[in-house]
Amino acid sequence: MKKIWLIIFVIVLIGSGAYYLISKKNGSSETEYEFTEITRGDLENLVSCTGTLEAVGAVEVGTELSGTVSKVFADYNDDVKKNQILAILDTTQLAINLRSSKADLIRTKAQYELSKKEYENDLKLFEQNYISELELETSQTAMKTNYAGLLSAEANFEKAELNINKYSVIRSPITGKVIDRSIEEGQTVAASFSSPTLFYIAENLQNMEIYANVDESDIGMIKTGMQTVFTVEAYPDDSFEGVVKQIRLQPETISNVVNYTVVVETSNDSGLLLPGMTATIDFIIEQKKDVLLVSRSALTFTPDESTLMEMMQKRRAEREKNSAEETTSRPQMGKGMNPQKMKDATKLWYLDDVGDLQMSIVETGSTDGSKIEIVSGKDIEAGMQVISKQTTASKSSSNNSSNMRMMQPF
Numbered sequence: 001m002k003k004i005w006l007i008i009f010v011i012v013l014i015g016s017g018a019y020y021l022i023s024k025k026n027g028s029s030e031t032e033y034e035f036t037e038i039t040r041g042d043l044e045n046l047v048s049c050t051g052t053l054e055a056v057g058a059v060e061v062g063t064e065l066s067g068t069v070s071k072v073f074a075d076y077n078d079d080v081k082k083n084q085i086l087a088i089l090d091t092t093q094l095a096i097n098l099r100s101s102k103a104d105l106i107r108t109k110a111q112y113e114l115s116k117k118e119y120e121n122d123l124k125l126f127e128q129n130y131i132s133e134l135e136l137e138t139s140q141t142a143m144k145t146n147y148a149g150l151l152s153a154e155a156n157f158e159k160a161e162l163n164i165n166k167y168s169v170i171r172s173p174i175t176g177k178v179i180d181r182s183i184e185e186g187q188t189v190a191a192s193f194s195s196p197t198l199f200y201i202a203e204n205l206q207n208m209e210i211y212a213n214v215d216e217s218d219i220g221m222i223k224t225g226m227q228t229v230f231t232v233e234a235y236p237d238d239s240f241e242g243v244v245k246q247i248r249l250q251p252e253t254i255s256n257v258v259n260y261t262v263v264v265e266t267s268n269d270s271g272l273l274l275p276g277m278t279a280t281i282d283f284i285i286e287q288k289k290d291v292l293l294v295s296r297s298a299l300t301f302t303p304d305e306s307t308l309m310e311m312m313q314k315r316r317a318e319r320e321k322n323s324a325e326e327t328t329s330r331p332q333m334g335k336g337m338n339p340q341k342m343k344d345a346t347k348l349w350y351l352d353d354v355g356d357l358q359m360s361i362v363e364t365g366s367t368d369g370s371k372i373e374i375v376s377g378k379d380i381e382a383g384m385q386v387i388s389k390q391t392t393a394s395k396s397s398s399n400n401s402s403n404m405r406m407m408q409p410f
Contacts, residue, residue: 033351034389036295038374040382043293045286045368047221051212051264053232053277057203059174062195065089065167069187074199076181080172086199087170087183094168098160105153112146119143176203179275202275210242210264210279213252219260221285222247228264230281235272242266244283286366292374292381297388299346299364299372303357304390311357348377349387 067089074086122139125131180200183189189196210230214222226244246263253259264281266273303311352358362377374380 032391033387034391035385036298036388038292038294038380038382038384038386040290041293043286043288043291043366043368043371043373044282044284045366047214047218047283047285049212049214049218049262049281049283051210051230051262051279051281053273053275053279054209054211055179055202055205055275056207056209056265057174057176058179058275059176059201059203060197061086061170061173061199061201062197063089063167063170063189063191064195065094065163066190066192067093067168067188069183069185069189072181072183072185074172074178074181076178078178080176080178080201082172082175084172085169086172086178089168089170089189091164091168094160094164098157098164101153101157101160105150105157108146108149108153112143112150115139115143115146170198172199172201174201174203176201177205205271205275206268208266208268208273208275209245210266210281212262212264212279212281213254213259214262214283216251216258216260218283219247219262222262222283227284228281229284230264230266230279232273232277232279234274234277238272240266240273240279242281288366288373291365293371294348294374294386295388296367296370296372298348298386301349301387301389302347303349307357307390314356348380350385351387 069087070090071088072086073088074080074084080086119136119139119142122131122136126133126136178199179202181198182196182200183198189198222244224244224247228242228244229239230242231239242264243266244262245265248261248263251258251260346362346364348360348362350358350360358379360378360380362380363375365373365375367373
């Protein structure tokens with residue numbers, strides 16, 4: 001038996017020597033790692049887009065009449081009250097129309113009264129059989145026709161009165177601020193086909209609305225009442241908050257991309273926001289406070305085959321040395337891991353206190369694209385350095401004092 005053990009020992013010794021000579025001849029390789037730190041902080045999942053600021057309750061003030069602007073009483077940025085006079089149209093032509101309609105009214109009224117008396121006389125003659133029924137109906141028709149003309153003349157007269165007394169005076173329909181004025185004294189306005197816009201009045205600049213264009217790929221994540229944060233180019237260092245008020249269903253195609261209009265309401269107590277400004281909006285889809293975060297690159301790292309083999313050999317040696325440590329030497333599921341959430345589980349690799357490669361299974365959560373939340377994981381804590389990349393560099397045998405070394409964290 002002693003001879004057998006001696007032969008086995010010699011064979012193992014020869015094999016080890018041969019392996020050492022081959023490694024020395026070909027040169028060995030050194031495994032280097034790049035690390036990233038696990039931090040604790042806040043995480044936000046955002047959807048970004050742009051939109052335009054608009055005043056709440058803005059009204060376009062027009063005119064129903066054509067004519068020349070006689071007086072203008074309101075200017076840009078003026079505060080106006082409801083029913084306040086903004087402008088007056090020249091009433092010369094309107095006064096002529098009023099007198100003409102009044103003359104028509106007098107004439108048609110006289111014609112109606114005459115035809116009414118003729119009909120009453122013809123009715124008496126018909127009752128005494130002096131005229132025929134046809135003559136009576138002719139007289140009655142003339143009376144009704146003149147009565148219709150009288151009604152038309154009265155309507156024209158009332159319209160002429162309204163034009164000169166009401167519609168020639170442009171009044172503010174609301175209390176607010178004049179944002180735009182598009183008329184000057186002496187300018188002619190024409191309301192033949194549509195009412196021209198003379199003033200643009202904002203009811204309330206203390207509250208503003210943003211009309212944001214959201215891509216169809218993101219609109220499913222936007223909900224009414226969702227919080228938003230936005231900036232404007234005029235104040236790049238300031239951020240403003242808003243709330244999603246409405247999601248409009250009518251799509252709009254911009255550059256071959258389907259967009260939906262999302263209305264965001266915001267407060268303008270500071271007065272910095274102005275109508276027409278372009279806002280860059282971040283919709284806060286999800287927000288986490290004080291959670292463990294790690295770079296997504298750490299989750300994509302996997303050691304090469306030789307490194308894994310070396311780790312497995314060390315684990316096997318440990319199990320042979322102490323069978324009681326068989327269970328603990330294997331990678332274990334993170335503390336508090338929900339078995340039903342294993343689809344969200346992944347691996348993080350790190351070096352222990354003696355420089356050996358170790359692996360921990362972690363459960364991940366939300367992400368902002370660059371960092372991802374760690375929900376749970378064995379031996380995972382803030383400040384820990386985990387491996388994000390592995391490189392293998394050749395070195396001469398004289399420097400082959402160790403088979404792995406750690407790079408400085410960055």
